[in-house]
Amino acid sequence: MGDRDSDRANYHHGNLRQALLDLALSRVEAAGLEALSLRDLASSLGVSKTAPYRHFPDRNSLLRAIIELGWADLRTDLLVSRGRETAPEAGLRAMGRAYLAFAVRRSNLYRLLFSGQGKELFTEAPCPKEIDAFAPLVEQIALCQAAGWRTSGDPQMLALSVWAQVHGAAELAIEGLVPVPEGMEPHEFWAGILETIL
Amino acid sequence: MGDRDSDRANYHHGNLRQALLDLALSRVEAAGLEALSLRDLASSLGVSKTAPYRHFPDRNSLLRAIIELGWADLRTDLLVSRGRETAPEAGLRAMGRAYLAFAVRRSNLYRLLFSGQGKELFTEAPCPKEIDAFAPLVEQIALCQAAGWRTSGDPQMLALSVWAQVHGAAELAIEGLVPVPEGMEPHEFWAGILETIL
DNA sequence: CCTCCAATGTTGGCATTGCCTACATAAGAT
DNA sequence: ATCTTATGTAGGCAATGCCAACATTGGAGG
Numbered sequence: 001m002g003d004r005d006s007d008r009a010n011y012h013h014g015n016l017r018q019a020l021l022d023l024a025l026s027r028v029e030a031a032g033l034e035a036l037s038l039r040d041l042a043s044s045l046g047v048s049k050t051a052p053y054r055h056f057p058d059r060n061s062l063l064r065a066i067i068e069l070g071w072a073d074l075r076t077d078l079l080v081s082r083g084r085e086t087a088p089e090a091g092l093r094a095m096g097r098a099y100l101a102f103a104v105r106r107s108n109l110y111r112l113l114f115s116g117q118g119k120e121l122f123t124e125a126p127c128p129k130e131i132d133a134f135a136p137l138v139e140q141i142a143l144c145q146a147a148g149w150r151t152s153g154d155p156q157m158l159a160l161s162v163w164a165q166v167h168g169a170a171e172l173a174i175e176g177l178v179p180v181p182e183g184m185e186p187h188e189f190w191a192g193i194l195e196t197i198l
Numbered sequence: 199m200g201d202r203d204s205d206r207a208n209y210h211h212g213n214l215r216q217a218l219l220d221l222a223l224s225r226v227e228a229a230g231l232e233a234l235s236l237r238d239l240a241s242s243l244g245v246s247k248t249a250p251y252r253h254f255p256d257r258n259s260l261l262r263a264i265i266e267l268g269w270a271d272l273r274t275d276l277l278v279s280r281g282r283e284t285a286p287e288a289g290l291r292a293m294g295r296a297y298l299a300f301a302v303r304r305s306n307l308y309r310l311l312f313s314g315q316g317k318e319l320f321t322e323a324p325c326p327k328e329i330d331a332f333a334p335l336v337e338q339i340a341l342c343q344a345a346g347w348r349t350s351g352d353p354q355m356l357a358l359s360v361w362a363q364v365h366g367a368a369e370l371a372i373e374g375l376v377p378v379p380e381g382m383e384p385h386e387f388w389a390g391i392l393e394t395i396l
Numbered sequence: 397c398c399t400c401c402a403a404t405g406t407t408g409g410c411a412t413t414g415c416c417t418a419c420a421t422a423a424g425a426t
Numbered sequence: 427a428t429c430t431t432a433t434g435t436a437g438g439c440a441a442t443g444c445c446a447a448c449a450t451t452g453g454a455g456g
Contacts (some may be wrong), residue, residue: 026286039442039443047405047406049314050444051404051405054403058444118372141419146427153394157394161363163370164363164391168361168364169359170365175317191358193362194362210423235412237414246436247435249435251415257414257415
């Protein structure tokens with residue numbers, strides 16, 4: 001007859017929301033957003049097919065939660081990478097490399113971030129601090145300017161330009177449209193290309 | 199009784215492949231690739247649900263055909279835009295603006311181009327000339343270099359860097375993550391941002 | 397301690413979709 | 427005229443998102 005714990009767990013899972021988030025994130029990272037199925041999550045967690053709807057009104061809502069996790073992780077990577085450097089410009093380059101590494105290493109998640117599903121997360125209100133991966137870039141650019149780098153120009157605009165550059169490189173790297181030289185990691189190759197202009 | 203033409207057309211449509219492509223393209227442009235359904239196409243064309251499979255083995259194969267159309271159109275826009283300028287650098291800037299305009303105007307199609315579905319189109323063999331939107335950029339960069347612009351540097355690498363920059367701007371513009379100043383078109387706004395660095 | 401209720405989970409069902417197998421028809425070559 | 431092949435049809439299967447109705451549980455208030 002099963003022990004008491006699993007009896008209790010059988011009906012009320014107890015932590016379904018978090019379990020859904022964890023599993024969904026791993027599914028997306030492993031196979032992309034189109035491979036995410038609420039029914040599959042439910043059955044994998046030993047729960048009925050409609051149980052997830054008690055925690056997320058629909059599939060897109062779950063996706064949006066994952067997107068938030070993704071932005072938070074990306075922001076963290078950027079903060080850590082720049083924290084390891086003292087010179088402002090070195091910090092900026094480190095952020096660029098960290099960004100590319102994140103995009104290549106977790107490409108399915110990265111693609112989801114720009115899939116358009118979470119647009120309203122950022123356009124509506126001021127972007128929540130914990131998931132704002134852009135602000136650290138603007139700050140770092142401002143630091144660089146204070147140190148004499150491209151002193152003319154609005155830091156916000158400069159940051160947008162740099163973001164566009166690095167994001168574009170990340171996408172091209174992920175997409176694999178451009179063959180990478182033998183024995184070279186894609187994010188290294190693309191970091192090198194960025195130096196061409198930046 | 200119906201006229202003879204529709205009688206004939208009732209069974210053998212006569213031009214189903216092209217009709218599928220046309221309608222699929224318009225559906226994708228209007229609502230994105232996730233809105234593309236073979237069954238919907240079939241019924242809209244007054245044909246049975248499995249008829250499309252006589253022309254495309256599966257949904258992805260149809261998507262790939264659309265991707266080819268998209269790249270060809272983008273290439274054409276680039277060629278036309280640079281053809282209107284004489285000075286090499288002016289031509290390069292015109293290509294950038296045309297690229298951004300294409301991405302914004304046909305954003306759903308543009309997104310499909312980078313969705314990863316058509317990867318093998320470009321990585322395998324040498325990219326077919328008619329759909330190669332990258333080669334014109336390399337050529338233009340070479341022209342610019344011949345005219346004294348950034349004479350040091352491999353044109354291929356420079357072109358990749360420029361492509362990354364413009365593609366990144368295009369994606370950010372489409373995504374709408376960055377609010378565009380009132381009364382300004384997104385592609386103008388982003389073209390301005392590109393000038394910040396390029 | 398008991399009761400009720402809100403949170404959480406289940407069952408059954410509907411519509412849509414991709415795609416498979418078998419079958420039907422038309423159009424053109426032999 | 428016949429036969430082959432390209433093309434289209436019918437039926438079906440499994441998966442999915444989501445809705446409505448019902449069940450269970452644990453905790454708040456009497």
